[in-house]
Amino acid sequence: MKKALGNILLILASIVFTLxxxxxxxxxxxxxxxxxxxxxxxxxxxxxxELGWAPLPSVEQYHVGDGFSVAVRQNAMGLRASxxxxxxxxxxxxxxxxxGDSYVWGYGADQEDIFTEPSAHGDDNVEMINLGVxxxxxxxxxxxxxxxxxxxxxxxVVLAFxxxxxxxxxxxxxxxGYQKPYFTDENGLTLHDDHVVDRPARRIGIWFRDNxxxxxxxxxxxxxxxxxxxxxxxxxxxxxxxxDRVLGPxxxxxxxxxxxxxxxxxxxxxxxxxxxxxxxxSLVFIPYKPNVLALQAEDHPLVTAMTPALxxxxxxxxDPYAMFVEAARDxxxxxxxxxxxxxxxxxxxxxxxxxxxxxxxxxxxxx
Amino acid sequence: MIELLSDLxxxxxxxxxxxxxxxxxxxVLLGALLVFAQGSVVAPFIYTLF
Numbered sequence: 001m002k003k004a005l006g007n008i009l010l011i012l013a014s015i016v017f018t019l020x021x022x023x024x025x026x027x028x029x030x031x032x033x034x035x036x037x038x039x040x041x042x043x044x045x046x047x048x049x050e051l052g053w054a055p056l057p058s059v060e061q062y063h064v065g066d067g068f069s070v071a072v073r074q075n076a077m078g079l080r081a082s083x084x085x086x087x088x089x090x091x092x093x094x095x096x097x098x099x100g101d102s103y104v105w106g107y108g109a110d111q112e113d114i115f116t117e118p119s120a121h122g123d124d125n126v127e128m129i130n131l132g133v134x135x136x137x138x139x140x141x142x143x144x145x146x147x148x149x150x151x152x153x154x155x156x157v158v159l160a161f162x163x164x165x166x167x168x169x170x171x172x173x174x175x176x177g178y179q180k181p182y183f184t185d186e187n188g189l190t191l192h193d194d195h196v197v198d199r200p201a202r203r204i205g206i207w208f209r210d211n212x213x214x215x216x217x218x219x220x221x222x223x224x225x226x227x228x229x230x231x232x233x234x235x236x237x238x239x240x241x242x243x244d245r246v247l248g249p250x251x252x253x254x255x256x257x258x259x260x261x262x263x264x265x266x267x268x269x270x271x272x273x274x275x276x277x278x279x280x281x282s283l284v285f286i287p288y289k290p291n292v293l294a295l296q297a298e299d300h301p302l303v304t305a306m307t308p309a310l311x312x313x314x315x316x317x318x319d320p321y322a323m324f325v326e327a328a329r330d331x332x333x334x335x336x337x338x339x340x341x342x343x344x345x346x347x348x349x350x351x352x353x354x355x356x357x358x359x360x361x362x363x364x365x366x367x
Numbered sequence: 368m369i370e371l372l373s374d375l376x377x378x379x380x381x382x383x384x385x386x387x388x389x390x391x392x393x394x395v396l397l398g399a400l401l402v403f404a405q406g407s408v409v410a411p412f413i414y415t416l417f
Contacts, residue, residue: 007385014386018393214397221400228403 019214026213043210044074045133047198050147051140052180054078055133063108067338070110077148080105082117085129089153093127096354097152097279099141099270100160101169103286104132106347108336113344115351120344123355129154135176137169138266139183143191145270150277157274158354159267161317162286163300164340167259170266177206185262189269246294252301260302264309271315282316284353285365287324289340293333295325303365310366317366320353 043061048054055078063072075081089095098104098116106114113120116130131149133140141159149157169175173182173195181193208215245251267283274281288300298304299321310317327334327345334346342350353360379387 010386011389015389015393018390022393022397217397217400221403224403225400 023212023214026217044072047203049196049198050181050193051133051143052175052196053133053135053178054144055080065108065338068108068336070108071112072106073111080111080114080116080130080132082111082119085127085152087151087153091127093125094156095127095129095152095154096156096158097129097131097145097149097154098158098160098354099145099149100132100286101136101141101162101166102132102134103162103341103350104130104160105134106130106132107134107341108339109342109344109347113347115342115347115354120347121351121355126355128354132160135169135178137166137175137180138263138270139170140180142266142270142273143181145273150273154279156280156282157270159270159281159283160286160350161267161283163288163302163306167256167263167302170263171255171259177209183262183266185265189265244290246290246296247288247301248296249298249301249304252305256302257305260305260309264306264313267310267315268313271313280316282318282360283310284350284360285317285319285321286350287319287321287334289335292321292324292328292335295329307366315366316364318353318360318363319365320349320363322363323349323353 043063044056044059045053046056055074057074057076057078059072059074059078061072063070072080073082075084077085079085104116106116111117114130115121116128116132118124118127121128129149129152131141131144133144136144138159138161145157169180170182172180173192174180179196181191181196183189183191209219271281285299285303291299299319303319303321307317324334324346327349332345334342334349336343353363375387375391379385
């Protein structure tokens with residue numbers, strides 16, 4: 001009995017030793033995949049019972065990802081900014097608050113290149129307040145505005161809308177392995193957030209997922225094996241992640257269409273709250289990378305699917321898609337190579353759209 | 368390949384060194400996953416969700 005117990009302990013010790021040794025090796029060897037260990041939410045956000053996750057205050061770090069290593073600074077409020085922002089408008093500048101996800105947060109972009117930074121937009125008369133948080137859908141953006149954004153005295157609030165995943169984000173109680181609040185729309189919007197709890201076991205699991213290179217490789221490797229298996233033996237169309245497909249007009253998945261009504265309701269509520277606070281509201285679509293790089297005539301088909309309802313609700317919405325296509329046509333891709341987010345060029349274009357009202361009026365897509 | 372595995376198993380059984388098994392299994396499994404993880408089509412999916 002003692003011997004058997006000893007053998008089991010020896011085998012367990014052997015497993016732990018091997019995993020620790022593998023972790024050590026993977027931290028020394030410069031493998032691409034090892035570099036991607038550490039999701040931005042793991043490093044730059046924390047659990048929040050109202051929002052699912054919220055940005056960590058006072059962060060100065062490098063974010064190492066798929067093909068990039070960039071400086072990240074989050075101010076005392078947790079906002080990705082090289083400066084602190086007062087709630088009051090002390091400098092008498094035109095103040096624009098921007099809501100959005102990782103595109104606004106600036107995934108893969110150096111701090112100084114993000115469109116909300118003075119160094120990037122270059123307009124001394126404008127102060128932009130970046131409320132972008134990686135992984136947020138419109139629901140969390142609305143709640144983040146209610147919790148923090150509406151305390152800012154601003155002239156304008158811009159919602160940067162990511163077509164290929166914001167609608168999907170709004171439909172689920174969990175995204176990317178993290179629980180999140182969500183709304184349902186039955187005779188009005190109802191918030192559901194009782195399920196958002198910080199369980200220690202879950203926290204430990206997420207910590208390992210975000211910090212261990214062995215776990216990152218295991219997760220990525222298993223997913224790839226699964227995708228390869230489905231590609232070969234699955235009975236559906238070839239497996240390509242939806243975000244990597246060039247999508248022509250009308251090429252919508254049923255699941256995306258299902259969330260359009262709910263999403264428009266969320267945007268309407270946000271617009272109403274912004275206007276009640278005395279600011280202007282507008283929505284700017286994030287151009288869809290695969291279509292831009294393929295020089296397609298139209299942006300993601302959800303733009304077309306959403307604009308009638310947005311127009312009906314009298315929401316100002318804009319799409320800088322043609323400007324991005326023009327940059328791509330000129331050989332200056334506005335996107336990161338390894339993911340779909342903006343590079344410095346993309347931030348430059350998007351910043352112009354946000355700061356220059358006249359320019360924005362030329363790219364309106366809602367009537 | 369089968370011969371190599373058979374030899375390894377014989378060695379472990381003969382010398383009663385079964386603690387070597389997890390080291391070998393984990394090393395092989397991680398090596399295989401590493402091959403699949405590099406040049407990943409889904410790595411951006413995991414981390415950019417956002």
